[in-house]
Amino acid sequence: MANSDRNRTVLTCTCEGTMALDEAALDRAGCGGDPSAQQLCRANLDRFRTALSDGLPVTVTCTQEAPLFREIGEAEAPDVPLTFANIRETAGWTVEGQDSAPKMAALIAAAEVAPGGFSYTTMESQGIALVMGRDEVALSAAADLAESLDITVLLTPGAEVMPPRQTVYPVLQGQIRKAEGHLGAFSLTVDSYAAPAPSSRQMLQFDGARDGAVSKADLVIDLTGGTPLFSADTLRPGYFRADPRDPVAVARLITKASQMVGTFDKPIFIDFTADICAHSRNAITGCTRCLPLCPTGAIKPNGDSVVIDPNICAGCGQCAAICPTGAASYALPDVATLAHQLRAGLRAWHDAGATLAPVVLFHDGDHGEPLIDASARFGTGLPAHVIPFAVNELSQVGPEAMAAALAYGAGAVALLGRSRPLHDLSGLEGSLTLVNEVASASGHGPATLIEADDPDALEAALANLPRGPRRASPATFLPPDDKRGLLVMAFAEMNRAAPQPARRIPLTAGAPFGAVVLDTDACTLCMACTGACPANALLDNPEAPMLRFTETACVQCGLCEATCPEDAITLTPQIDFDAWDTPRRILNEEEPFCCTACGKPFATATGIERIQKRLADHWMFVGEDGEKRLKVLEMCEDCRVEAVVNEGFDPHAENTRRVRTIEDHIAAEDRGKLN
Secondary structure: OEEOOOOEEEEOOOOOOOOOOOHHHHHHOOOOOOOOOOOOOOOOHHHHHHHHHHOOOEEEOOOOOHHHHHHHHHHHOOOOOEEEOOOHHHHHOOOOHHHOHHHHHHHHHHHOOOOOOOOEEEEEEOOEEEEEEOOHHHHHHHHHHOOOOEEEEEEOOOOOOOOOOOOOOOEEEEEEEEEEOOOOOEEEEEEEEEOEOOOOOOOOOEOOOEOOEEEEEOEEEEEOOOOOOOOOHHHOOOEEEOOOOOHHHHHHHHHHHHOOOEEEEEEOOEEEOHHHOOOEEOOEEOOOOOOOOOOOOOEEEEOOEEEEOOOOOOOOOHHHHHOOOOOEEEEOOEHHHHHHHHHHHHHHHHHOOOOOOOEEEEEEOOOHHHHHHHHHHHOOOOOOOEEEEEEOOHHHOOHHHHHHHHHOOOOEEEEEEOOOOOOOOHHHHHHHHHHHHHHHHHOOOOEEEEEOOOHHHHHHHHHOOOOOOOOOOOOOOOOOOOHHHHHHHHHHHHHHOOOOOOOEEEOOOOOOOEEEEEOOOOOOOOOHHHHHOOOOOEEEEOOEEEEEEOHHHOOOOOHHHHHOOOOOEEEEEEEEHHHHOOOOEEEEEOOEEEOOOOOOEEEEHHHHHHHHHHHOOOHHHOHHHHHHHHHHOOOOHHHHHHHHHHHOOOOOOOOOOOOOOHHHHHHHHHHOOOO
16 A cells, blocks of 8 residues: 555565554554555565556565565566565564564664665776695695686795696795785785795705795685684685685685686775864874774774775774764765664654564674574564664664664664674674663663574573663654764754753763863963864864863864873763753853053963963073063064064074084184184
């Protein structure tokens, strides 16, 4: 049936009577379909064709037969957008299926939010491959690969290998000292590099070894059985590694590597904006949150910002989740799309008449989806109050997404991970800590990481998961497009919709929110902090000596604290919602100090006084002339120059004490005298 409020047709199906559909509840949420359809993909396929002919966008609540529906749609109505939602394994096939209508409505509504676009990076391989090994396995693999790749074999020093009967491809000796690059662009530094003696008889003999040779390759095939050349080696494009003692693994490697010739497109997982990166300013290091989290080493410092190599990035998303400014944000989907999906899904949940608060369960496709399917097919299925949301990588889920889910009405948030994670999840753990600090202080349910590899463990964890009460008026805000904006708004709205709203919440060090505490007695209003602040949280006032602070903008990078010459700044990680409601507050201000000659305001009294105090003991400012020089500091830059010229304050005069240089002595000798 067509939904006029969203101008879309939703097609539902009981899948041959294996799940119940509550038409009234789905209609209340604007997600109603046709519950009489028993076999939409076969016997009732005409209903799909009729929906296409209406010309409205179509949502089909079946993903199993999506290829069939797409094929018909492309042939008969290529201009009609198709969307698919899985309500069978996630909602219908469960012991609580009779109560799953609100969840079905949520899944349908969330699926109708179209994801944003993303870009690709292109890697090109011409098949130049380096096969590394320690024995005959490497030569055997090289022989199999030589038909499709341009092969060079590199044997570890000390390898005992019989000379090949013919030199079809180079067989060399060497030990990799340093490895960089990716598919199509590997650079390897090789020590103990040597070519074999042509007269090698029983075993290959290598002479004249040298260090520091450089090898370029499109592919690296590692059959040494030793330490991988790269961290997170399975995620490095173009690097293939297998245990030489496992013939099955070696055979699979050969099959994969032989196909790696040509041009390959790889998604750019992270949208990066260097201008708002808070890594460094003026050679002072600030934020380093993302650097230790990247499992592939794709992130490196690059001046004032970091740089992310899209060819190496494997898309775990931890950098985006932890980035306080939004300089790094995830693209598959982007944070705004995920927030819109949460908003649509949770609104539909409440509109369908649910009496309980739901649990939002974030999961990835590789691990979470098969586990949920297994629970639906062989176990009790997901509880009726658990709404699964699929993401590309679990670790991409940042605090802004969790906070948005709680603000929109979720009673709790859960993330489904592996019992043995593929990489370090300390970034995700930091996000959970932040969300739980705010949730605990405001009465929301928790955000929890569930580490499970079997359906029974998942079902047990969900059954025991605490959650907050259903709220009559959850937040409905439209999420902003930028990550930082969503981060701030999600926490503000989460608190406004909380059972017990908080005013000030202390946070753990490293949180992306906090205050700048200023020692006004030490501050001279030099404004060095405003120039260092990458988020414009600290601002001056062009009209008067004044330092202003916007707490919602502060990312606690520490650049202002490290830059302040008077050590007048300390950081306090916190969320102060009263301060958030104040756009800008004044941290320090003074009356301007006016030039004693012309009356123009040019500095602060504190600044002039401190400079004079520090220079009072300097030899140039001692005595009667010194006092005059100190008075010159009370003039603006124009009057100061005039006074120096008129009074003859020339620090380079011959009778002025100063440090002599070699050039002075050389010049004196040329003049025939030495001062």
